[in-house]
Amino acid sequence: MDIRSTDLITNRTWDEIAVGDTATLVRTLTADDIRVFAAMSGDVNPAHLDAEYAKASVFHEVIAHGMWGAALISALLGTEFPGPGTIYTGQSLHFLRPVHIGDVLTVKLTAKEKVERGHRIVFDCECSNQNGEPVITGEAEVKAPTERISRPRWPVPDLIVNDRHARLAALVGLGRGLAPVSIAVAHPCDTESLKGALDAAEAGLVLPILVAPLGKLREVAAAAGLSLDGIECIDVPHSHAAAEQAVALVRAGRAEALMKGSLHTDELMHAVVAHDTGLRTARRLSHVFVMDVPTYPRRLLITDAAINIEPTLEDKADILRNAIDLARALGIATPKAAILAAVETVNPKMRATLDAAALCKMADRGQIAGAVLDGPLAFDNAISAAAAKTKGIVSPVAGEADILLVPDLESGNMLAKQLEYLADAQAAGIVLGAKVPIVLTSRADDAETRLASCVLALLLARAGKGGAGGLGRAGASLSAVPQAALDGSVE
Incomplete structure (x- = not known):
């Protein structure tokens, strides 16, 4: 041809x-x-x-x-x-x-x-x-x-200009002029988690409090050529204690955000959801990946791909509310949310399509506010106006989605990691719904990802969206996060 x-x-x-x-x-x-x-x-x-x-x-x-x-x-x-x-x-x-x-x-x-x-x-x-x-x-x-x-005439080759440094600088720039957020960093005992926290501090985004076995922390810093001068460090015996102490710092008002270091996700989250000593609110916890994809003209918020394995309709409503809070903190005044399924029509045999239809009606009735919702939408229709037009879909969200609400953790996790590893998307991760924002990244993530995630924590804290309405809404009706959902789901 x-x-x-x-x-x-x-x-x-x-x-x-x-x-x-x-x-x-x-x-x-x-x-x-x-x-x-x-x-x-x-x-x-x-x-x-x-x-x-x-x-x-x-x-x-x-x-x-x-x-x-x-x-x-x-x-x-x-x-x-x-x-x-x-x-x-x-x-x-x-x-x-x-x-x-x-x-x-x-x-x-x-x-x-x-x-x-x-x-x-x-x-x-x-x-x-x-x-x-x-x-x-x-x-x-x-x-x-x-x-x-x-x-x-040979067509001019299409080029995708992928300047990761410029994209990260643009995200960091959103926090410029804001007072840094105090953040308790639980067990940053490998190079990338420690460097991410220190880089964020150097960028003026955070005031870190490092909670870890002090001897191990110093060994990591020395091996990586990183300085702990001027950084508050709290000595604890092990990672479990680091998680508990980091959460305690938040409860005491000494930290406005929480950050995962090199410990397992379940260790940190167990401390977060502890009934009497944790950081629960009336809003369900959920995770959002913020993806900067070189081939897409706006940042994509993918949720939930790390906490809730098979969310119910009620769970998805909170997951959406959390994502909308984050989108608005990122400066998106009226985010557009696509509720994903395998098809764009309602099928009684596919729960994701029923949930999508119900969520859209909830938005019509004011139960979910601050965004434009549409669904069910297949992924191609959500991110491509041309694909939606080909299928005859008339939608205010198609091709312009800011938020992608996925049907379950598995589909969301695979989608986010495909974008990161195959499309060179720059990723940041944050947990919302607790009393404060929680920087939750994979142990495989580099310092750049952790730095980007700290920007999200800062924006949420300064927008008054630290958790689901801030420190005054502790309590009552958060259903327990399933044990299996905490066992390395973002690892």
Whole structure:
């Protein structure tokens, strides 16, 4: 199968070009253009990539690599004027002005001189911005084709620009200007869990209190080259005690959030759900993965993929309320929630579809507020407007989902990990429904994931959504989290 376009790319031969002939190309600079050029060239000069550095530079914002504009000259020579068959032999350029994101460059080539020997042509080159100001000037010399070439135009390759550092910086930026949240970190006794907490502290997101066997903690820090200077550490004999003491710090008001270290999930959660000494509220506990997927235009909140194995309709209502609280803390004023099932129609034999229909009616009656709900929706309809249109689905959520409510833990856990490991999604994890937000990540997660999760804890705490309504709602009707749901479900 020929995947090339039916459009043709056709050159102009040496004989067909006269002195004074011109051609132009117009291109708008995007942030992705800069990232792609950096990846291709290896030029990671902070003037092009580091907004904080660039702000203090003479340009006051990031600028394009100078050779990005020069590459547009090459593109015009190679595709149109003269086009295919052109051999670049020389170039002289003067760079007069920086190019900023959003600038519109017009590249103009003018045939200045023709030389019979070697069929050479010298072109005047000028790149100007949207204000008509020259950005690049110079000359290019080529050996022009002498035979007509006309070929199907090959489509420009699709690129997914995956700048994990920029995506993490954007998430961390949501916490900028907020007072750091005090966080009790239970047993951070491996490199990644300790580094995640310390990185979050360095970023100004958290004030960590490390609860762990002090000797072991110091060994981990020394081996990883991490400093504990200025960090409060509380010595306990083992991981069980770390979990209990971390929860006690929250109950005493010394910590506004809780963070899992290298201990097992069930160890921490047993302390959290303990009847008399835990952090329960009237809202059911649930976990949310916040996924930044390079191929999706907004963050995806996937819930519940770590706590509730087979949630009931009542459980799902609380799971949705928790996710809506988080979405709003992330700045999504009216999140769109897709309630997932295998199909988009109600089937009495498929409980997920019945639950979806009931949840949507609950939202209609005001029992679930603050979001737009739709379901049942299959995954493709939830994240692709084109897929929904093909199936004739009219939905305010299809293709624009912010929240994905999954039918059960297994489907959600597999979905989140597929996105993380196959689509290079950046993940963060948080538990809501307790008196304070709980940073709950897998022991396999790196420090970056833990740092990102701390951002969520900070946003929730400062939005007054630490748990299900904060510290004043302890109590009464939370059904016990099943033992099996705590046994390493996010491990």
